[in-house]
Amino acid sequence: MNVEAGWYSNVHPVLRIICFIIFSLFVALGNVGQLSVAACFVVMLFITTGRQACIGLWPMLRRMRWFFLSIFIVYAWLTPGESLLFGVDNARWLPTNAGVLEGLRRLLALVLIIAAVHWLLSVTKRDQLVSALYWLAAPIQLFGFSRQRFAVRVALILSRVVEVQELVGQKVQQAGVNKGDIKAYAAVTAALTEEVIVLAEQSLCQQIEIDVANRPPVWQWTLPLLLTATMLLAGGLLSA
Numbered sequence: 531m532n533v534e535a536g537w538y539s540n541v542h543p544v545l546r547i548i549c550f551i552i553f554s555l556f557v558a559l560g561n562v563g564q565l566s567v568a569a570c571f572v573v574m575l576f577i578t579t580g581r582q583a584c585i586g587l588w589p590m591l592r593r594m595r596w597f598f599l600s601i602f603i604v605y606a607w608l609t610p611g612e613s614l615l616f617g618v619d620n621a622r623w624l625p626t627n628a629g630v631l632e633g634l635r636r637l638l639a640l641v642l643i644i645a646a647v648h649w650l651l652s653v654t655k656r657d658q659l660v661s662a663l664y665w666l667a668a669p670i671q672l673f674g675f676s677r678q679r680f681a682v683r684v685a686l687i688l689s690r691v692v693e694v695q696e697l698v699g700q701k702v703q704q705a706g707v708n709k710g711d712i713k714a715y716a717a718v719t720a721a722l723t724e725e726v727i728v729l730a731e732q733s734l735c736q737q738i739e740i741d742v743a744n745r746p747p748v749w750q751w752t753l754p755l756l757l758t759a760t761m762l763l764a765g766g767l768l769s770a
Contacts, residue, residue, distance in 0.1 A: 537578065538579065538653045539653075541750060541753065542662075542746035542747065542750055543654055543658040543659065543661065543662035544662045544665050544666060544746050545746050545750050545751070545753055545754065546650060546653075546654060546662070547650070547659075547662050547663070547666060548666075548754050549753055549754050549757055550646055550647070550650050552754050552757050552758055552761075553568065553571070553643075553646055553757065553761075554643050554646065556568065556758075556761040556765075557639045557642050557643055557646075558639055558643070560639075560761065560764075560765055561765055562635070563764045563765055563766075564761050564764045564765045565635065565638055565639060565642070566764070567760065567761065567764040568642050568761070569638070569642060572642055572645050572646060572649070575646075575649050576645075576649065579649065579652070579653060582652070583648075583649055583652040583653065585652075586648065587644075587645060587648045590644065590648060591641065591644060594640075594644070598637055598640065598641075601633065601636055601637060601640070602633040602634070602636075602637055603633075604633075605629050605630075605632045605633030605636055606625035606626070606629040606630045606633045607625050607626075607629060608629065609626050609628050609629030609632055609633075610626065610628070611626035611627055611628035611629060612626060612627050612628075613625075613626060613627075614626060614627055614630060656685075659684075660681055660684055660685045661681075663680070663681060663684055664677055664678075664680070664681035667680050667681065
């Protein structure tokens with residue numbers, strides 16, 4: 531659900547996506563200084579946007595807890611370095627200092643990117659997102675691909691996401707699946723897969739209208755430039 535209009539509504543959807551891509555690249559490849567600045571950005575975004583933008587973020591992160599744990603274990607135990615506990619003999623079974631720090635850094639990066647995605651989808655309507663992707667997909671025509679087909683497929687996927695989510699909720703509720711019952715969830719998933727395929731085959735053709743986004747205002751192109759400059763400065767100054 532999109533939140534009410536705010537300061538972000540004045541920012542062109544194309545620039546929102548470009549800024550998100552730049553943000554994600556710096557977060558994924560950045561150092562501690564850049565991660566710290568990125569965390570401040572995310573906190574300010576949610577504070578200035580309001581409570582509605584935060585709805586659904588915690589459940590999303592909570593559903594990924596096992597993925598986060600697996601990432602941390604891989605880095606903590608498989609990264610070479612000194613043992614976490616000094617003076618312990620034959621401590622190969624212990625995580626390393628470098629591994630724990632790298633694992634925490636990777637977890638923070640993932641959380642920040644997920645939070646940024648959640649914020650972007652909260653403040654951007656579906657038709658705005660599709661038209662912005664259509665505008666950004668112009669270069670793929672140079673390689674013989676159709677950006678019209680790309681935009682239509684994105685629109686169809688987004689239109690079906692809500693339907694599938696509602697269907698999943700209904701099936702889980704009807705089956706009375708308890709938390710932690712993996713077999714029951716597997717059975718529901720198998721039934722859902724078959725039902726979604728049947729619905730897809732029986733769906734009628736529908737007309738998709740894409741509102742082609744206007745060119746972003748020239749002055750707004752300074753936003754990704756400012757973001758890039760800020761992250762570069764953060765990487766150099768805070769890590770020194």
